[in-house]
Amino acid sequence: xxxxxxxxxxxxxxxxxxxxxxxxxxxxxxxxxxxxxxxxxxxxxxxxxxxxxxxxxxxxxxxxxxxxxxxxxxxxxxxxxxxxxxxxxxxxxxxxxxxxxxxxxxxxxxxxxxxxxxxxxxxxxxxxxxxxxxxxxxxxxxxxxxxxxxxxxxxxxxxxxxxxxxxxxxxxxxxxxxxxxxxxxxxxxxxxxxxxxxxxxxxxxxxxxxxxxxxxxxxxxxxxxxxxxxxxxxxxxxxxxxxxxxxxxxxxxxxxxxxxxxxxxxxxxxxxxxxxxxxxxxxxxxxxxxxxxxxxxxxxxxxxxxxxxxxxx
Numbered sequence: 001x002x003x004x005x006x007x008x009x010x011x012x013x014x015x016x017x018x019x020x021x022x023x024x025x026x027x028x029x030x031x032x033x034x035x036x037x038x039x040x041x042x043x044x045x046x047x048x049x050x051x052x053x054x055x056x057x058x059x060x061x062x063x064x065x066x067x068x069x070x071x072x073x074x075x076x077x078x079x080x081x082x083x084x085x086x087x088x089x090x091x092x093x094x095x096x097x098x099x100x101x102x103x104x105x106x107x108x109x110x111x112x113x114x115x116x117x118x119x120x121x122x123x124x125x126x127x128x129x130x131x132x133x134x135x136x137x138x139x140x141x142x143x144x145x146x147x148x149x150x151x152x153x154x155x156x157x158x159x160x161x162x163x164x165x166x167x168x169x170x171x172x173x174x175x176x177x178x179x180x181x182x183x184x185x186x187x188x189x190x191x192x193x194x195x196x197x198x199x200x201x202x203x204x205x206x207x208x209x210x211x212x213x214x215x216x217x218x219x220x221x222x223x224x225x226x227x228x229x230x231x232x233x234x235x236x237x238x239x240x241x242x243x244x245x246x247x248x249x250x251x252x253x254x255x256x257x258x259x260x261x262x263x264x265x266x267x268x269x270x271x272x273x274x275x276x277x278x279x280x281x282x283x284x285x286x287x288x289x290x291x292x293x294x295x296x297x298x299x300x301x302x303x304x305x306x307x308x309x310x311x312x313x
Contacts, residue, residue, distance in 0.1 A: 002030050006066040008051050008094070009073030010042065011035035013175040014113070014167075014216065018070060019044065021217050032064045035073070051094035061106055068109045068224070071098050076180040077117055077140040078269050084139040091143035099150060102160035111224050114148050114166045114236035116209055117141035121275040128277035130238045130284045137275045148235040155234035163223050164236035168209035168243075168280060170216050171300065173307040181272045185210055185249060188262070189304045192253050193312065197261040201269050204247040204262075207278040211241040212295040212303070219291055226289035233284060240280035241293035242300070252301045 005022060009015045010033035019033045023043050033042045034049035047060050051073040060066070073094050080087025101107045119128060120135035136142050144166075154160040169182025177183035184200050185208075191198040219239055223231065250262040285291040295303075 002026075003068055004030055004032065004064055004066045005068045005070065006032045006034060006061065006064065007070045007072065008034050008049060008057070008098070009071065010046075011037060011039055012072055012074075013170060013172065013177075013180075014213075014220070015070075015072045017172060017174055017213055018072070018217055018220060021221065022070075025221065032060070032066065034060065051097065052090065054097040054100065057097055058101060058106065061101060067107050069098055069101075069107055070111045070220075070224075071095060072113060074113075074143075075140070077115075077138055077272055078181055078183075080140040080143070081138055081268070081272070087139045088143055091140070092146060095147050095150060099154045099160065099162070102154055102162065103158045109161045109224065110163070111220065112147060112151060112162060112164050113220075114144045114164050115140070116166055116168050116276050116280065117272075118144040118148060118166060118236070119275075119277050123277060125276075125278045127279050127281045128238070129281050130233070138272055141275075144236075152235040161228060162234060163226075163231055164234075165219055165223060165239045165285075166236045166280075167216060167239060168211045168241065170211055170213055171304065172213035173304050173311070174213070181269045181276075182208055182210060184246060188246070188249060188253065189301075189308055192257055192260050193305065193308055196257065196259055197263070198250075199263050199265050200246045201265060201267045202246055202273050203266050203270060204264050205245050206270070206273050207243055207245045208273060208276060209240055209243045209278070209280045211239070211293065212300040215241050215293045215295055218294070219285075222291060223285075223289060230289045232288050237285040237288075237291075238280050238282040239285055239291070240282040241295065242297050243279040244297050249297065249301070252297055253305070256301065256305050
């Protein structure tokens with residue numbers, strides 16, 4: 001019998017591209033995509049699903065004989081700060097709904113993403129270690145830290161095969177910004193090509209950990225494909241690729257678009273960024289299951305501008 005996979009939150013920044021990649025690897029007949037809104041462009045079976053509805057999740061799992069779930073539905077950092085109660089409810093209840101299916105042995109494997117937002121202002125900012133002080137100051141970060149604890153609890157108490165990564169900021173030419181504090185690093189490429197200038201909502205020297213989407217997909221699928229014995233951490237693994245500031249990404253863009261200009265007008269997202277790490281130590285992921293990133297700021301910028309330029313034509 002084929003391994004059947006359900007992606008919840010398939011319409012989001014990571015979800016769309018993850019579904020495409022999973023279909024390429026396993027075949028579209030093994031993947032079921034779902035989100036709260038319809039999507040006629042899905043390359044596989046699609047179901048409208050509210051992650052807050054535990055009965056609906058269970059029904060779809062049963063309908064399609066699902067045994068593996070990628071749970072991506074969430075309210076991201078900046079948006080969750082505007083709607084804190086909604087952010088907490090969506091990010092936590094959805095996870096617990098699926099963890100209960102793990103406890104009941106209805107599904108056998110779960111991927112749930114954490115984030116660098118789970119750290120906080122008292123966390124060491126440079127080369128942030130896997131195990132350190134975690135005092136998140138945002139609703140999104142609080143929900144991610146709590147989610148990590150629930151994942152590890154269900155693993156230790158019930159043997160649930162839960163796997164997780166702490167994503168840095170993710171950058172993609174396929175997906176528009178999704179309400180995160182690191183989204184300037186997506187929007188800046190669009191604005192550079194469309195207008196030749198960009199007004200950044202962070203200070204010029206705000207360094208944050210980032211990752212190009214192909215690397216994020218590689219890591220996500222990689223940890224799910226890893227032998228269970230190699231997954232030593234069941235809260236969430238640190239994950240890293242590149243770190244840079246708005247000033248540095250602007251300088252890289254200027255190599256391709258010399259007339260590009262950037263200005264700075266920090267807003268409420270600056271305080272969120274200031275509470276996050278600047279670089280991440282992900283040596284455990286590299287050692288345990290062979291994680292290795294491929295893209296640098298240079299190669300990512302070249303690809304982003306190339307693909308966005310093609311999309312305009």
